[in-house]
Amino acid sequence: MSWGTSISVASESFQATYLGLKIHEMGGGAGDVAVAVSLALSYLLPHLNGVGGDFLALYEKGGSVKAVLGLGWAPGGISGRPPESGLRSAVVPGFGRGLWELHRALGSMEWSKLVGYVVDFLERRAVVHPSLAEALSRSRLEGPGAALYASIPREPGAPYRVEPLLALYRIYGEHGPDGLYEALADSLSGGYFSRDDILQYRAEVRDPVSMEYRGWTLYEAPPPSLGFSVLLTLKLAGEGLPREPFSYGRIRAVVRAARKAHWARDRYLGDGPVPVEDLLLGRVELGESESPMPTGDTTYFAVADREVVISAIQSIYYSFGSRYVEGRWGVVLNNRAFDFTQGPNAPAPRKRPAHTLSAVIAVRGDLTAALGSSAGHYRPVIYAQMVQNLVDYSMDIRRVVWAPRFIWVGGWKAEAERGYEAGPDVDLVEYPSRLGVAALAYRRGCSLAAVADIRGDGAAASV
Numbered sequence: 001m002s003w004g005t006s007i008s009v010a011s012e013s014f015q016a017t018y019l020g021l022k023i024h025e026m027g028g029g030a031g032d033v034a035v036a037v038s039l040a041l042s043y044l045l046p047h048l049n050g051v052g053g054d055f056l057a058l059y060e061k062g063g064s065v066k067a068v069l070g071l072g073w074a075p076g077g078i079s080g081r082p083p084e085s086g087l088r089s090a091v092v093p094g095f096g097r098g099l100w101e102l103h104r105a106l107g108s109m110e111w112s113k114l115v116g117y118v119v120d121f122l123e124r125r126a127v128v129h130p131s132l133a134e135a136l137s138r139s140r141l142e143g144p145g146a147a148l149y150a151s152i153p154r155e156p157g158a159p160y161r162v163e164p165l166l167a168l169y170r171i172y173g174e175h176g177p178d179g180l181y182e183a184l185a186d187s188l189s190g191g192y193f194s195r196d197d198i199l200q201y202r203a204e205v206r207d208p209v210s211m212e213y214r215g216w217t218l219y220e221a222p223p224p225s226l227g228f229s230v231l232l233t234l235k236l237a238g239e240g241l242p243r244e245p246f247s248y249g250r251i252r253a254v255v256r257a258a259r260k261a262h263w264a265r266d267r268y269l270g271d272g273p274v275p276v277e278d279l280l281l282g283r284v285e286l287g288e289s290e291s292p293m294p295t296g297d298t299t300y301f302a303v304a305d306r307e308v309v310i311s312a313i314q315s316i317y318y319s320f321g322s323r324y325v326e327g328r329w330g331v332v333l334n335n336r337a338f339d340f341t342q343g344p345n346a347p348a349p350r351k352r353p354a355h356t357l358s359a360v361i362a363v364r365g366d367l368t369a370a371l372g373s374s375a376g377h378y379r380p381v382i383y384a385q386m387v388q389n390l391v392d393y394s395m396d397i398r399r400v401v402w403a404p405r406f407i408w409v410g411g412w413k414a415e416a417e418r419g420y421e422a423g424p425d426v427d428l429v430e431y432p433s434r435l436g437v438a439a440l441a442y443r444r445g446c447s448l449a450a451v452a453d454i455r456g457d458g459a460a461a462s463v
Contacts, residue, residue: 001451002449002450002460003448003449003462004448004462004463005306006024007024007033007303008303008304008441008442008443008450008461008462009450009460009461010301010440010441010450010451010458010459010460011301011302011458012048012131012300012437012439012453012456013041013299013458014129015040015126016037016041016044016458017452017460017461020040020461021033022117023035023036027109029108030303030304030307031059031103031105031107031108031308032106032107032109032114033305034106034303034310034312035099035107035114035115036118037303037312038099039099039118042095043122043126043165043166044126046132046149046162046332047131047132047139047319047320048298048316048319049095049297049315050316050321050331050332051093051172052331052332052333052334053093053095053315053332054093054314054316054334055068055070055094055095055098055102055203055312056068056070056221056357056358056359057098057311057313058219058220058221058359059105059106059361060219060361060363060368061308061309062307066105066205067207067208067219067222068101068203068205069098069206069222070096070098070203071224071352072092072336073094073197073201073271073350074092074337074340075198076196076349076350077193078347078348079347082340084318084338085142085318085322085323085324087143087322088192089322089335090334090335091337092197092201093333094201096177096181096184100176100177102312106308106310111173112173114173116173119166119169119170119173122166123161123166125159126159126161127156127157127158127159128156128157128160129156130156132152133155133156135320136152136154139323141320141332143324143325145164145325145326145328145331146325148162148325148330149162149325149330164328164329164330165329165330167329168183168329168331171183181198182199183328184198184326184331186328187328187331206222207222208222209221209231209276211231211234213231213387217364218231218234218361218362218387220358220360221357221358223271223272223274223276224352226269226354226355226377226379226380227358228264228279228280229262229264229269230384232260232264233254233257233258233381233383234384235257235280236256236260237254238388240253240256241392244421245388245389246419246420248421251414251423252412254381254384254385254406254408255381255412257384258380259290260286260287260288262292262377262380263286263288265380269344269345270343270345270351271344271345271352271353271354272344291410292381292410297316297318297376298374298376299313300312300439301313302372302439302441304370304448304450305448306446310441311359311360311361312359312372313357313358315334315357316332316333317335317338317339318338320332321334321335322335336355337353339354339355339356340353340354356375356379359372360372360383360386362390366445367442367443367444368443369442369443370440370441371383371390371400371401371440373438373439373453374436374437381407381408382407382435382438385405385406386440397442397449397451400451401439401440402451402453404420404431406426407435411425412425413427414426415427417429417430417432417435418430433455435455436455437453437456438455439453448462449462
């Protein structure tokens, strides 16, 4: 944990956090710091995220909150139920356009200078993170660029370079998202992806969804993000939440709420209208889901300065996404198309799948907090606990992130870290586990703070 008065950063990479502080030293604001952290994460943790994936952020500035949705759409070649891996499990990446929109809204540094500094740093100083070494040891990549990752050392702390990917980042810096997507179109178009599928994609900046909760205003990402189901889980669980934060009763209350929130997500969520207001106001009779879809990897980070608070998350979905590496630049593609299902979430060209990426901003008076975690379809349960830790249990911000947590795994069963009360249908696991890797950044008046999760490879830093 760290405290400061100028900038606070927390991410899942010690090098990404350090790089964010260096950008601040160069005169960058929170928006520039976020771009640097995001790009660094995309290179340092390629099993979790990258330019072949998606980007989502909420930001608060001057009392207003906006959502940046860099969530890619399906190409014209999509048909039927997409596979779990391989080229046809991918959608057009939204990352490059999404990050550009965040910089347009909040950046003060020249784009080329900012990205160039990040690439220079990565070229000279990138080292293998422990989670990457572990992921490489158990992953089987395919596609014409797979050999680029076979050459990365499996030893934490070892230096490495993926030269084609660094060259693509330089194109992104010099020519912006148009240059990035032109390069991706040159490499990927023909067959599943058409050139227009890639070049015509655009990210969105929209209003978030929100809810009043115990004197706080909670903001989440709008559809096609599952953000509303985070708020719905909190609302429903709050009706029977016990006083003891690590009780069996809390697990049951959140699981009971999550079963209904996941039912609503599965029934209504897609790339189209969703009755969010009716769901949050209790106007819809809710069924119950029997299980979330277990999913893989994401990385979350948070940034705060005196004017802006940013809650951001990015992903290629499963570990190494589609496991397909394109050959010219070494981009690992996402497998987001695998999340298409049926009904409002049925696959179609230029349509975005129901999305697991979401992020929270919580506001009360002069206090603004950004929080989130890797979680996939477990996100509503993990985010609900973090908000409850902050709001209902008044934990200090370290404990908001570090406290034992649990996930709902199906039926009435939960998996909880030690520190929770045991009970029927609860399997206890060691603490700390890998039940999500979280972070938090916080502004209260002139004070700033950040917390990185002890469950990951990250760091928090402030000045």
